[in-house]
Amino acid sequence: VLTFIPVAAAVGSPLALLFLIVIFGDAIRNGRKARDAVTAKYGAGASVGITSYAFMRALLPRRMRRPPPRVNRGDPI
Numbered sequence: 319v320l321t322f323i324p325v326a327a328a329v330g331s332p333l334a335l336l337f338l339i340v341i342f343g344d345a346i347r348n349g350r351k352a353r354d355a356v357t358a359k360y361g362a363g364a365s366v367g368i369t370s371y372a373f374m375r376a377l378l379p380r381r382m383r384r385p386p387p388r389v390n391r392g393d394p395i
Contacts, residue, residue, distance in 0.1 A: 341377070344376065345372075345373045345376040345377055346373065348372050348373070348376045349368075349370070349371075349372040349376070350369065351372075352368050352369065352371075352372035353365050353368050353369045353372070356368045
């Protein structure tokens with residue numbers, strides 16, 4: 319709907335692109351942190367594929383994740 323208003327489209331499109339870049343950047347950062355944590359705890363062999371798994375989990379809202387989270391928000395891991 320906002321694309322029909324030239325001023326809103328001129329402002330909204332770059333903001334949406336920036337928002338997507340920030341989301342993907344945060345998901346990549348979370349994936350790397352998860353890989354480092356798994357490598358530190360279980361070794362390099364166990365961290366294969368954890369980056370992509372954490373990346374995909376970070377992109378989904380918490381209620382839509384399957385399998386559901388086992389840890390409540392704020393609980394120590």
